[in-house]
Amino acid sequence: MSLEQSSIRDAAIKAPGRRSPAANAPSLESLVSTARALVPRLRERGQQTEIERRVSEETNQLFHRAGFFRLMQPARYGGYEYGFTALLDVISEIGRGCTSSAWACSLGTIHQWLLGLFPAQAQDDVWGKNPRAIMCGSYSPITAAEAVDGGYLIRGKWRFASNVDNSPWAVLGVQLPEENGAGFLLAPRCDWSIEDDWHVAGQAGTGSKTVVIDKPTFVPGHRKLTFAEAASGAPPGAAVNPNPLYSIPFLSAIPVCLVAPLLGTAQGAIDAFVELCENRVTRGGIGGAGARLGQFAHVQSRLADAAAAVDAARLVLDRDITDVELTAAQGRRVSVETRIRNRRGHAYAAKLSHSAVQALFSCVGGSSLALDQPVQRMWRDANAIAQHITLNWDAVSTMVGQHMLGLEPKGAY
Structure with a gap:
């Protein structure tokens, strides 16, 4: 090292x-x-x-x-x-x-x-x-909330609410009228139903179904958090939760929850690949029959590629997340420069992790296509996560490049 x-x-x-x-x-x-x-x-x-x-x-x-x-x-x-x-x-x-x-x-x-x-x-x-209660969530503020006395009325559909079946509450993105901006509202399970529409090629087991509120439903005003508050470094909850953890601007760190499963998947693919190399003897339809998979030079090289990518991704994430935690602990504000750098780190770590799984899958052969073979599932899952707009390298890198060139960055940071 x-x-x-x-x-x-x-x-x-x-x-x-x-x-x-x-x-x-x-x-x-x-x-x-x-x-x-x-x-x-x-x-x-x-x-x-x-x-x-x-x-x-x-x-x-x-x-x-x-x-x-x-x-x-x-x-x-x-x-x-x-x-x-x-x-x-x-x-x-x-x-x-x-x-x-x-x-x-x-x-x-x-x-x-x-x-x-x-x-x-x-x-x-x-x-x-219920201190054990957890929440699913759908962040896109595509639904407008109507201001009423004491709170808001909401109605609509919120897609991609992962783990919705196990969640007694939902955090829902909305457009808020009086702030002319966006934010989150909290709704208990009794206020919404689940549309079972999660039929996908990757990340199929996440249960990321749609939350449905089919009639105007009241949400008290205190169950609101604006995006601006979440990014401010001084959200309402800081008054009762003084740990600096709760003052970290949410987009400078929250995408870690998306890239961490992908980083683990890349390491899991390495684990499964090594096991496969140890046990699999090739049939060799054209050549190489009877050789162990791990004896081929290109297999050895792809394994090294994957290990290096995972190592680099973890180092980037460790550096960036540690930096914002130290900044918050010292009572300093997390700068726009750091927030955008972290968004770059989140997306690039995802890109590296995805490339690691891709490298391994490219050389495991036809037997890896079996549905009970974990490498193919990890490959599909990794591709699915790489499509998430928060980690999409094309979207995030454009924002980073704009900032580096002195242009107004267009994106979430």
Whole structure:
């Protein structure tokens, strides 16, 4: 390991987010160890998760019992108040077993942090009677909220609400009238139904179905968080959750919840590929019959490509996330420059992770197409995540290039 890499990793290990201020919190090492122990079970259930098109209640309860959904939850509700660096460690480990399960766990976990930015009464609404409650979410503010006395009326459909089947609450993106901007509103399960429309080629097990509110439904005004508040460094929830974790502008760090499952998937693909190389003897329709897969030079080279890409992706994410956690812990504002750099890091780490899986899949042969072979599922899942607009390299790199050229950056940061 080079001096620069060593310095990055040493700083990342000491990141504020890898330490918990909560007296009841298990160590991060034990949480990561628990995640690692679940990998074989999650991999074994991977195909069934895909067939069922959702993460099972059983798996969701495993995540609850492991404490993963408490990872970033405010301590006053029994949470551990770990940060984004800890999220990366835990979720990337889960991703080695099942991408869809890691994605669902990651979204459920990050929404506990997001709820910590809301006003105190909104947090009480969700966690007051059930501190174990988690939320699904659909961020795109394509639906307009109507202002009424004491709150808002909303009606519409919100797509891509991952892990919706296991979520008693939903955080929904809306256009807010009085601020002439966008924000989030919180709705309990009794206010919405699920449209079972998640039939996809990748990430099939995430259960990212559509939340439907088919008649005007009231949401109290205190269950609102504007995008501007979430990005301000001083959201309403900071008044009751003084941990600097809750002052981090959300787009400078929240996309980690999307790239962490992909990083884990890339490492899981390496694991499965090495195992395949050790066990598979080629048939050699044209040549090479009887040779182990790992004896071919191009196979060895692709494995090295994948390992290097995963290593580089993790280093970039560790550096960027550690930086914003340290900045917040020191009471400083996260600059626009840093926020855009982090968006670049999120998307480029996703690109690297995706390329790692692509490199491996390109040389495993026809047997890898079997639906019970994890590499093909990881390949489809990786391609699906790479399509997410938040991680899409074309969209994010354009914004970064605009900023570097002194133009107004067009995008989310």
